[in-house]
Amino acid sequence: MRxxxxxxxxxxxxxxxxxxxxxxxDEPFYISLTTxxxxxxxxxxxxxxxxxxxxxxxxxxxxxxxxxxxxxxxLAAHAFNMxxxxxxxxxxxxxxxxxxxxLICAIVALPIGAISLRTSGVYFxxxxxxxxxxxxxxxxxxPAYNGEDGLSITVRNAFPGLNTxxxxxFFLVCxxxxxxxxxVIWRLRDSRFGAALQASRQNAxxxxxxxxxxxxxxxxxxxxxxxxxGIAGALFADLNRFVSPSMMSWQMSGELxxxxxxxxxxxxxxxxxxxxxxxLLEFMLxxxxxxxxxxxxxxxxxxxLFARGGIVGVIAGKVRHD
Amino acid sequence: MPTALIVEQLLNGVQFGIMLFLMAAxxxxxxxxxxxxxxxxxxxxxxxxxxxxxxxxxxGSFWLGLVxxxxxxxxxxxxVEVTVIRRLYxxxxxxxxxxxxxxxxxxxxxxxxLFGSFPLYLNxxxxxxxxxxxxxxxxxxxxxxxxxxxxxxxxxxLYLLIAKTRLxxxxxxGESDREMIGALxxxxxxxxxxxxxxxxxxxxxxxxxxxxxxxxxVGMGEPVLILAFVVIVIGGIGSIKGAFVGALVVGVTDxxxxxxxxxxxxxxxxxxxxxxxxGALASMSIYIVMALILAFRPRxxxxxxx
Amino acid sequence: xxxxxxxxRNLSKSFGGLKxxxxxxxxxxxxxxxxxxxxxxxxxxTLIYQICGSLKPSVGSIHFRGDDITGLDVAARAQLGxxxxxxxSSLALEFSALxxxxxxxxxxxxxxxxxxxxxxxxxxxxxxxxxxxxRVGLEQRASVPASELSHGERRQLxxxxxxxxxxxxxxxxxxxxxxxxxxxxxxxxxxxALRQEAPILLVEHxxxxxxxxxxxxxxxxxxxxxxxxxxxxxxxxxxxxxxxxGARQ
Numbered sequence: 001m002r003x004x005x006x007x008x009x010x011x012x013x014x015x016x017x018x019x020x021x022x023x024x025x026d027e028p029f030y031i032s033l034t035t036x037x038x039x040x041x042x043x044x045x046x047x048x049x050x051x052x053x054x055x056x057x058x059x060x061x062x063x064x065x066x067x068x069x070x071x072x073x074x075l076a077a078h079a080f081n082m083x084x085x086x087x088x089x090x091x092x093x094x095x096x097x098x099x100x101x102x103l104i105c106a107i108v109a110l111p112i113g114a115i116s117l118r119t120s121g122v123y124f125x126x127x128x129x130x131x132x133x134x135x136x137x138x139x140x141x142x143p144a145y146n147g148e149d150g151l152s153i154t155v156r157n158a159f160p161g162l163n164t165x166x167x168x169x170f171f172l173v174c175x176x177x178x179x180x181x182x183x184v185i186w187r188l189r190d191s192r193f194g195a196a197l198q199a200s201r202q203n204a205x206x207x208x209x210x211x212x213x214x215x216x217x218x219x220x221x222x223x224x225x226x227x228x229x230g231i232a233g234a235l236f237a238d239l240n241r242f243v244s245p246s247m248m249s250w251q252m253s254g255e256l257x258x259x260x261x262x263x264x265x266x267x268x269x270x271x272x273x274x275x276x277x278x279x280l281l282e283f284m285l286x287x288x289x290x291x292x293x294x295x296x297x298x299x300x301x302x303x304x305l306f307a308r309g310g311i312v313g314v315i316a317g318k319v320r321h322d
Numbered sequence: 323m324p325t326a327l328i329v330e331q332l333l334n335g336v337q338f339g340i341m342l343f344l345m346a347a348x349x350x351x352x353x354x355x356x357x358x359x360x361x362x363x364x365x366x367x368x369x370x371x372x373x374x375x376x377x378x379x380x381x382g383s384f385w386l387g388l389v390x391x392x393x394x395x396x397x398x399x400x401x402v403e404v405t406v407i408r409r410l411y412x413x414x415x416x417x418x419x420x421x422x423x424x425x426x427x428x429x430x431x432x433x434x435x436l437f438g439s440f441p442l443y444l445n446x447x448x449x450x451x452x453x454x455x456x457x458x459x460x461x462x463x464x465x466x467x468x469x470x471x472x473x474x475x476x477x478x479x480l481y482l483l484i485a486k487t488r489l490x491x492x493x494x495x496g497e498s499d500r501e502m503i504g505a506l507x508x509x510x511x512x513x514x515x516x517x518x519x520x521x522x523x524x525x526x527x528x529x530x531x532x533x534x535x536x537x538x539x540v541g542m543g544e545p546v547l548i549l550a551f552v553v554i555v556i557g558g559i560g561s562i563k564g565a566f567v568g569a570l571v572v573g574v575t576d577x578x579x580x581x582x583x584x585x586x587x588x589x590x591x592x593x594x595x596x597x598x599x600x601g602a603l604a605s606m607s608i609y610i611v612m613a614l615i616l617a618f619r620p621r622x623x624x625x626x627x628x
Numbered sequence: 629x630x631x632x633x634x635x636x637r638n639l640s641k642s643f644g645g646l647k648x649x650x651x652x653x654x655x656x657x658x659x660x661x662x663x664x665x666x667x668x669x670x671x672x673x674t675l676i677y678q679i680c681g682s683l684k685p686s687v688g689s690i691h692f693r694g695d696d697i698t699g700l701d702v703a704a705r706a707q708l709g710x711x712x713x714x715x716x717s718s719l720a721l722e723f724s725a726l727x728x729x730x731x732x733x734x735x736x737x738x739x740x741x742x743x744x745x746x747x748x749x750x751x752x753x754x755x756x757x758x759x760x761x762x763r764v765g766l767e768q769r770a771s772v773p774a775s776e777l778s779h780g781e782r783r784q785l786x787x788x789x790x791x792x793x794x795x796x797x798x799x800x801x802x803x804x805x806x807x808x809x810x811x812x813x814x815x816x817x818x819x820x821a822l823r824q825e826a827p828i829l830l831v832e833h834x835x836x837x838x839x840x841x842x843x844x845x846x847x848x849x850x851x852x853x854x855x856x857x858x859x860x861x862x863x864x865x866x867x868x869x870x871x872x873x874g875a876r877q
Contacts, residue, residue, distance in 0.1 A: 051416075057415065057416055057419075059419075115613065115617070118620065119616060119620050121415070122353070122359060122415065122555070122559065123555060123616060123620060123621070123622075125359075125415070125419075126551055126552065126555045126612070126616075127555075127612070127613060127616055129548070129551070130552065130609035130612050130613055131609070131613070133548070133605075133606070133609050134606040134609045134610065137602045137605035137606050138602050138606065140602065140605075141599060141601050141602030141605075142599075142602070143599075187743060187744045187746075188743055188744075190746040190747060190748065191742055191743045191744055191745060191746065191747065192734045192739075192740050192741075192742040192743075192745070192747055192753075193740055193741055193742060193743050194743075194747075195727065195730065195731060195734065195740075195747050196731070196734070196740040198720075198722075198723075199720040199723065199728075199731055202720040202721055202722050202723065203718055203719060203720050203721070205714075205718050206718050206719055206720055206728075206731075207720075207731070208701075208702040208703045208706070209680075209702060209706055209712060209714075209718070210706055210731050210732040210735045210789060210793055211703050211704075211706035211707035211732075211735040211736070211793065212703060212731070212734075212735050212740050213701075213703045217740060220741065250548060251544075254361075254419075254423055257416070257419060257420065257423075258420060258423060261416060261417070261420045262420075265416065291431050291434070291435055293427045293428075293430070293431045294427065294428055294431035294432060294435070296424075296427055297424040297425065297426070297427030297428035297431065298424070298428060300420060300421075300423070300424035300427070301406065301421055301424040301425070301428070303420075304413075304417050304420045304421040304424065305406075305409055305421065319722070321722055321723050321724060321727055321773070
């Protein structure tokens with residue numbers, strides 16, 4: 001267990017050092033690349049809360065990623081055109097957009113969770129997928145926001161006191177959000193709530209037998225995880241200045257699961273390690289060959305078959321619940 | 323709405339459903355007997371289509387292509403089972419998802435490497451070309467009828483296999499109690515390889531048959547894969563009968579939904595909005611049906627697992 | 629006579645044509661150990677499930693300390709003070725013995741929707757948990773993951789959890805199963821000491837333990853109670869000897 005905090009600190013520092021070095025070397029592309037890693041890490045951290053700590057294999061988390069993205073995109077579009085949205089003035093302030101994303105994701109996650117959590121196993125996987133597909137097809141065909149073609153964000157949303165068009169400034173915003181999210185998840189994990197959640201994953205019967213209802217614990221965890229992934233979606237839309245229904249596709253849900261497992265399911269910095277490895281592989285292999293997905297597939301296969309516990313598991317050993 | 327159109331679309335729905343049944347049957351057996359979630363099932367669909375197209379183009383015979391699709395999908399299935407899948411039976415679903423997701427990447431890219439990014443074309447064989455007149459004034463393509471007939475025949479064959487043969491007996495026993503059949507001396511490893519190859523062959527066959535209707539391209543298996551999972555969840559995991567019923571439900575709902583919902587909506591809210599939302603609702607309709615069925619029957623319609 | 633802690637009246641449970649529980653009435657009085665014995669397949673497990681709340685009876689009622697709990701779920705009954713152990717130990721295997729017990733302490737103290745304080749640094753949780761472990765003799769094994777505990781230690785841990793819950797009644801499902809001679813004797817001593825704290829409904833096959841501990845014995849055969857009384861009464865009851873004790877004597 002002692003190795004894990006060291007690894008976590010190393011990963012956090014690495015993520016901070018890389019873009020700073022890129023800034024000094026005047027290579028803004030690498031700042032954006034690291035920002036992409038950070039945002040995917042946030043999205044995966046959200047999923048990890050439900051999947052890693054709670055054992056809830058959601059194959060529909062891309063829906064929340066996309067909802068967050070569209071919150072950013074739609075508000076940005078309305079703010080740019082100075083059109084009110086649903087009677088209220090639109091805003092292009094990121095903190096406000098995040099609050100909107102959080103609210104909508106929570107409102108959507110509540111019924112989805114309440115229904116899905118009545119099932120288990122592969123049925124849970126499928127029903128979460130079904131709900132995400134419904135939202136995906138809805139986004140494709142809603143005429144107002146370009147459907148499948150996606151929505152452009154002309155000017156990146158604003159953050160008070162910073163010039164978000166500057167890649168390093170935007171990176172810092174995302175990095176701080178990641179650290180804040182990880183800090184919250186860290187507290188959650190070690191709290192009474194976290195204990196009940198992890199116990200529910202290990203043995204739901206035992207949890208009921210001591211008077212705690214797993215359903216309620218899991219539902220709250222599901223909603224919290226959706227909200228975190230939603231914030232990541234809003235940031236992702238701002239990074240690319242573009243949002244499209246593909247952010248909600250089942251392939252995206254699969255990618256989020258891959259990030260969590262690659263890094264180490266149920267480990268605090270697992271999503272960070274997973275995002276770093278995945279994006280770097282995508283980038284480096286992509287530079288070598290067009291067939292990079294072929295090799296990525298083998299690497300992923302290797303990790304599943306031979307590196308149980310993901311990157312964090314291999315480097316820091318098994319979890320000790322002390 | 324003319325009756326002929328409705329009948330035609332209904333038949334299309336049935337044909338779509340039959341094709342989904344071929345996909346779902348393999349998937350449900352593999353999950354029911356081996357407890358394995360296989361995301362790469364759609365890749366065997368694709369491989370079957372490519373094998374058929376390639377051989378048909380080389381030899382000029384669709385029928386040889388069809389044989390090739392079965393052989394290629396079965397052989398690839400057996401190979402994948404022995405090298406990768408075997409190690410996954412003892413692992414949890416999460417690991418299976420990741421591993422088979424990796425297989426999708428490998429198989430898709432390998433196909434793209436071999437055949438390039440452009441779609442291949444597969445022609446309907448002359449024997450099955452043309453249309454036939456059906457009651458109601460419908461001119462229905464013979465090829466699509468052939469798919470329905472072939473699928474039904476395979477369905478009957480599968481039923482007989484499961485219910486009446488020793489292999490089928492072992493499969494059914496394996497579904498109820500994996501450890502027992504091992505203890506009884508049945509060679510599990512071979513059984514599993516055979517089962518996996520059989521499921522893959524069915525998928526390949528479906529891919530080949532559909533390849534003549536649509537184009538043959540990398541990634542064609544993925545939308546079908548998702549639908550096949552919806553089918554087995556609706557039908558009940560492990561049940562061939564459930565896969566059949568579920569597939570028809572999904573096939574008909576999806577096809578008829580696309581036909582009926584836009585005009586129904588146009589009548590209600592006006593044509594401009596209707597086509598977009600109608601399309602969305604049609605795509606969503608299957609998932610809504612699945613969610614409803616799971617709400618009342620959490621294990622699907624014909625669950626084989628107690 | 630004081631009011632029974634658990635009062636089961638006319639409980640029946642049918643699965644289609646099979647009557648697994650047939651008009652069972654029994655009670656558990658303060659300070660006693662009431663043993664429930666019967667041959668395999670008698671329906672003891674089905675009865676336990678109905679008392680704990682995992683199974684709904686077809687007919688009849690269950691009262692706990694005067695309240696009707698027939699409609700309550702498992703968690704609600706646990707919160708009211710009905711503690712149980714499982715026939716096959718059911719624990720959070722990755723958690724240490726201490727964390728397993730802390731879960732019960734946390735439940736007893738109120739809501740689990742507390743998100744920020746580290747449980748391991750919370751003396752309100754760790755101290756009562758350690759105390760419960762000490763009661764069953766497991767305090768030296770507090771930080772051991774449950775998966776690494778021996779069979780007997782897991783039995784002890786389950787009892788510690790039930791105690792930490794502040795149970796007002798204890799339901800023990802074959803605690804002696806799989807225990808060697810030494811372990812059984814230790815467990816018997818422990819159960820003996822517990823009865824004043826909370827009465828125990830003890831389902832058991834181990835007749836030595838039953839005869840050593842029980843104040844009353846009820847005999848369940850084919851879902852029906854065929855006899856109920858003191859140890860002496862049951863030992864000499866001809867129906868019981870025929871149905872169950874038979875060859876064992």
